[in-house]
Amino acid sequence: MKKQLITIALSSLVILSGCGGGGGGKAQDRSANIDGDPALELLRAYQSDSPSAAAALDCVTLYKKNQSCLVSDIAPLGYVTSQNVTVEDIAARLVVSHAWMGDNFVSALREMPQDLLNLFRSVNAVVLSYEVRPSFYHSGTASLYIDPRYLWLSDSQWRDIYQQDDYRDAYQSQLKFITANRYLDPYGDYVLTSNTYDVDYNASRNLEQITRGLYRLLAHELAHANDYLPQDTLADLDTSQTVWWNIQRRIPANSELNRDQPLSSTMLHQMAQVSFRGEKPTQEQLQFDAATMGNEFEFDGAADFYAYSSQAEDVAMLFEAFMMHKEYQATSDVAFLVEPTVSDPNCDDYKIGWGQRDRLADSLVKARAKQVAERILLRDLGTEFSHIDENTDPLPFGAGWCEAQSYFVSGKPIIKSVQQAQSRFFFRDDFSRE
Template sequence: MKIYQFGLLFAALSLTACGGGDPINLSGKPVDGGNPTTPIEPTAELKVAISSSPHASTLVKCVKAQTRADSCSLNELSFIYNENPNPTIDDIMNRLVVSDDWMINRFRDMLTDNNMPNTIMPLFQSVRAIVISSDVRPSYFTPYSGAIYLDPDYLWLTNAEKATIKKEDDYRAAYAKKFQFLATERFVFNNTTISAPGSLSDKTERSLGAALPEFAGLLFHELAHARDIYHDSFMVTLTPSDKKLSEIYHDRDTPQMSDQVFVSTYKLTNSDMQAISLNLYGGEESKDKDQQARILTYTAAEVGSLLEREGANDQYAYYKTEEDFAMLFEESMMKKHFNVDRDVAYLEVPDITDPKCDDYIIGWGQRNRIAASEVRPRALAVVKKALANASGTDLIEVEDFFNRLGSPTTLPLIGYCSAINPNSRSLSNSDYDPMQDIIRY
């Protein structure tokens, strides 16, 4: 699921770039406190993956420290960058915390697979820990712990593994029901979705190869959040101390990468789109009652037209500047490394009981939106900023990649499932629920 605490359960932050000193809630979960049904941290019993890790005594404590008050200091837990700016598998595994043993081998298998992009590993320099827990749904990053929290739904292969994962509907799905459209997105290859087969509610098993691309996309997204906040030009200024990481974060002079990139022409400014995203992803209505009433009348075609006018590649980009950064990085890296395209589409909601997939008609949609003239320079700027340890040759390769992107493809204004193949007009009878594509993490 696509959220960001920079991800899930909660975030209580004060970001100059996002509303001055007001606390922002990046996931829609409660700010500093929570309650028994909406916790601010994984509630499953956690353990270190590698008992001999030099950080074994502090890892669990520090990944549970997600509020400003209980954040761990750098003396308690450093960034991977401080140990090795070029992280190895061992460096990363020594920072892993899990709720279930199977997650250890599965995570290692994913990272060491030949198909895992080599640009993933250096990005881990910007985290202090990795958490995989049965109740982390969806994934997120929080700058107070400096850890990424990964949804194990992206990792399971067997029925025994998926049986350990908490089955809970994404609370954000309810936010979409007030609108006349659905904002969806999906990755496709050769006119077929790359989503691995099976779900938490069936008995289908899958291979590591089938699950790996989506897991790579998850890592690109969450590590982009970590990199945005704790990039090497900031971390090089840090020295070990007893000062809480949350205070280091708030007292920083070096701006986030997203603040450095999204200035002047690169900044998204459409206030109606921002209000829609606050509704969709945070459950927060606009304080301007006229604006709130207006956005509730928008059709899929009208919202798509608004997106097309600016350089966003997704509706989620309007939620927070940090999401704009991560969405551009994720789509770019998935295209570069897997040659998969991403569909972004707005669907008209059918006024019938139990609609099938093709009852949701596309009002506006594009494939490979990062190739659009409004989006491409923003995506290029993000990728060049976010890549860790990139050489001059690497950056030239990135520019060549963006120069070869071509143009976006307009999706036909037909049923959502049928439109996955823009060259076909045959209707699908699929029971696939497009609601699954409104939020990934």
């Protein structure tokens, strides 16, 4: 098949997003994933008899050669059909390292709403591979690369996964604060289940549990795909060119948002480059604590601190928060926590320096999320957003992160007390970011 070489810097193409979590499992070759770039050497088509199988398999690794997929070889699903995207359509574009990953992914997709499935119109292929960590979308291939920690159901499946922490954890370890985010249902229970295996507390999961976590991840990554290749532009793709060539000739949603409702904090933009991109911090930045960060963050319009790492992540965090509210009536807790001084901290050793419940209800965040969601979903969402009140609540300063889950605030339902088993493992995932 014909390929077209493009000369680009990888940093201009890759939109990385990842989750935290501990180790465990069998030891594996560390060359499988270096600084978030998976080797992708064990891939095969999930459906080998699919007409698009060979093209999908070939496309997803082209970015490693600084190449982009030619649209005449493989085009996004929305270019091929204007109908609702089916689970079968997506399954035909799956590339996997282990068959169970495809099986679990397809089963979870069958539980998801059509709104989410239709966002795959902007996608060429989906990679599910044992060494992908963190998950990411790549604009050179218009494909999603999914961390299999979102897919495992059993101990044997967990042991197939490459056990490596998010490479960006090291960037944040030198700072005085930790960022946290969690989604709670109207009763104050966690919407999501931990992606970290624990032999005592989380040794197996059911389909409903992985579906919720995968829904959140896909809302985030599909926001990237639809940001760069909006569905209403797919019919105009130039099939003689690469997908990256076509993307460059569009104005992404993140540029529109930055033009119309930009984030204002220079300090938070700079700190996000330290926390998520590995820039060397200044001595002044090393002194910023959780309260300082939160006080700066509170009056800007980001859904999460991770939004400051790039304009694209700003869009993805806003869209993710809206979709979680829409599907699960979820509210988001966001916080800057004090780095514990004890050697083996538990959940409540992470004290809140600044925190807020229902960040999406903030007037600035809500307005920015509405612009993003309407651009991605291509319809008016006035009714949906009118049901989101503009009433955020502070989380208690100095409280432990798990303790604050049960904190009652005016205007919100009484929250159930946290079970000790939840406190054991859920908070590990709260410290991560796609």
